[in-house]
């Protein structure tokens with residue numbers, strides 16, 4: 512079988528899902544990821560001796576396809592979590608899915624078989640007679656690809672889409688909002704009953720007890736919470752100092768659980784491109800002339816399911832026009848209509 516070569520930029524959920532589809536179809540896939548690991552907005556972080564989810568804490572499928580896909584995976588568990596609103600009113604337990612032992616385990620498992628280049632920030636995609644290639648910072652990657660798929664948040668996709676003005680316009684028009692998150696490990700157990708707080712609140716969007724999730728190991732046996740600010744609060748405090756943001760989120764949480772908190776470790780993170788407002792009805796972008804495609808949550812709806820649907824829609828589009836052993840139609844631009 513003659514393997515065709517695909518470069519994927521970004522090892523978040525969309526990048527991992529489309530990589531998996533191409534691998535299953537027999538393609539050779541190389542993923543370039545600017546961070547040290549996979550996951551993107553599904554990443555986990557170190558908190559003392561433990562690790563905790565720093566981005567999306569779970570999947571909440573709305574479509575049957577995504578639900579069935581999650582249920583069929585052995586690295587995904589269901590979590591039925593005791594749930595209250597921020598005033599303490601007990602709500603129905605929340606039924607969600609999550610990857611074990613961490614949220615980013617799913618991305619690591621999906622890309623097995625691909626070549627992963629971490630700490631590889633791609634700054635440009637260029638084309639010459641041999642095909643498409645990439646610039647990693649100032650360094651040329653001396654390798655040519657039959658297609659390049661961009662899976663980064665919209666603002667980070669803009670400089671990568673210069674070869675395709677239509678795709679560039681969609682990425683440039685997409686609005687993003689930030690999200691502040693504080694992950695805290697408590698010196699003493701809180702004794703708080705709910706594992707999840709959510710609902711109307713001026714500062715907090717959600718508080719999630721990470722150590723209550725199924726399949727999580729807490730080496731230190733400490734209680735770890737993820738406190739997520741609302742989009743509005745995060746936007747207002749976009750440029751605030753992380754220490755003061757951490758203090759504000761902890762103070763808000765202390766009021767919710769009506770007790771003071773002593774932390775042994777705190778990790779504050781600003782997701783600068785957390786949520787997007789899609790400006791197109793298209794679930795993915797594909798430019799048959801440049802052979803550059805885009806899939807990510809910002810082309811569907813702004814969650815993991817959106818990233819999954821976008822990646823699968825682009826994979827369906829490209830693979831349904833190709834045989835697993837031959838990328839002929841990816842190279843025959845006339846057979847693949849532009850989606851923008």
Ligand SMILES: Cc1cc2nc3c(=O)[nH]c(=O)nc-3n(C[C@H](O)[C@H](O)[C@H](O)COP(=O)(O)OP(=O)(O)OC[C@H]3O[C@@H](n4cnc5c(N)ncnc54)[C@H](O)[C@@H]3O)c2cc1C
Pocket residue numbers: 520521522523524525526543544545546549550551552553565566567568569570571631632633634662663664667690692739782784785786806807808809813814815816817818
């Ligand atoms: C705090 C928070 C809470 C959330 N809660 C939920 C939730 O409860 N449920 C839910 O379903 N979704 C939730 N989401 C949204 C969810 O995390 C995203 O929709 C999903 O992870 C997006 O995946 P993606 O692959 O499209 O993008 P990303 O995860 O952003 O992946 C893009 C990847 O590209 C990499 N990259 C960027 N630029 C470059 C470059 N130039 N070169 C190489 N690599 C690059 C990035 O490092 C990243 O790894 C939440 C998000 C945040 C931030």
